[in-house]
Amino acid sequence: MINLPLLPLLIPLITGVILMLFPNRLRLQRTFSLISTFLTIVAAVYLVYRVRQDGILTVTLGSWPAPFGITLVSDMLSALLVLTTSLLVFFVVWYSIYYLSDLHQRFYYYIAVQFLVVGVNGAFTTGDIFNMFVFFEVFLISSYVLIVLGGKPAQLRESLKYLLINVISSALFVMTVAFLYGIIGSLSMADISQKITDINQPGILSVIAVLFLIVFGLKGAIFPLYFWLPGSYQVPPTPVLALFGALLTKVGVYGILRTYSLFFSHQQEFTHQILGWLALATIVIGVIGALATRDVKQILIYNIIVAVGVILYGVSVMTRQSLEGAVFYLIHDMLIKAALFLLIGVMIGIAGSSRLKDMGGMIKDYPLLGWTYFIAALSLAGIPPLSGFIGKLLIVRGGFEAGDLVGPFIVLISSLLVLYSVMQIFIRGFWGTPKTYSGPKRHLMKQLLAPALVLVAITVLYGVGTEAVRPFIAQAVDPLVDPSIYIQAVLKED
């Protein structure tokens, strides 16, 4: 199985192509996408197992040797992210079967989801910087389709803006790759990482590092490039929002993580300091937004921005401990954000509105939903036995050990305010005077709650089983701390 790293890309790709043949056979569409996403999970689990056994796996497409052909690289980080992506998509597909109207599903919805998975998994797996651009475009174009599907006026309006922002950032990506190619003369990430230290042009390389920060920051919504996110994420239906909130911004974060550990280690006091300050500003902006709004969707959307800031703060410190924390928190956040979006989707389905003033006293009629949400909210804030704790602990400890006294405090205070913002939903939505609800999806409560419950259970397991997960995370951080492991695995110099 030398082509194993390709499997999580090929399965959704082939499924997407097959599904195009019969867009109107809904039952077949659903079974096919469920089976294929399940197969993707199986492939991803096996991939993680093999990477754990044999170290970094590489596939050189067409057997062209490494710097000349395109290489796909599965190290532990990308394998874990591919596994998390496949898991999430399975639950979101399961959820959308009940949540979305038949008409909505008929218009190539599952096909767009499959291609989104191809793009995201590809971006996590690729070892070539231009190939990464292509995979970015694959999932962006799928996301354009998903965000506008339904064609309501607000969706058309906001997707115009979303599209424009991403067209600009894609053009910037191409320009940045052109600059990098002009200086290094190579596109393979391992080869660039090797040559970038020999070339010794710190000035221009720092400029390119900042350009990459702008490009990936636009995808990942860091301060001050987050402005498009609250509006755009408000309009798509909740399952799509769960996909976007859990996956798309995290690909930008992964891009920063990869380029800043692999390429730009020559002038850390400049580039990583910029990243650190921007990450802290991102946390502050996200927290302010989450506290200011009284709309359940908006509260969680601003919490995406907070999480991006926390992860990137861990990346900017660049010690082993903080990077471990960042990877822990990255995976935790992908899982818990998807679970929370699925849960508030049920709430919106019951109340028929996403405003908190239209909700109240839900705990009386829907206790299971309420307490699941409660656990998920505690987990998001990082209460000890749950999954958000260990990542934040490592990030904060790493920050203190690196001698930073401001950053860790901002991270800690942000946890408190994040807890306050999500507890607003619990206090106002679930407690208070009960109301009679006439939302359109009340009768589907049980079917909708099932995938969300399983996803919350997985995050609880991820938190409780930290000891079991730790060696995998440690292996994922190895090539980030020491790029020569990555370079050697790809270029095979021995």
Added chain:
Amino acid sequence: MEIIMAIAAGILTMCAVYLILSKSVLRIIIGTGLLSHAAHLLVMTMGGLKTGAAPVIKDGITQYTDPLPQALVLTAIVISFGVTAFFLVLAYRAYQELGTDNLEEMKGTDTHD
């Protein structure tokens, strides 16, 4: 030669930024077209513009131009072509539904689900 091309790409970017900052959707789409032109021109320029034969293998020719940037540009062109087509159709639909092509009038945070 590279300097002239760099200036040309710069002017294209300048016009693109100016157009993207305007209010009308169509002007913005023209701006994104210019922006992708600028990016493609930059890729070609950064690969180096030294003289050589077209990258097709023939007997008796030893010096070729760099084939890699040409392949990159070809990929980027089709991608931006696809996105622009989608953008134009989206703008058309938005004009039909919203009755305006002025971005200043496309405001509001009403929720739809």
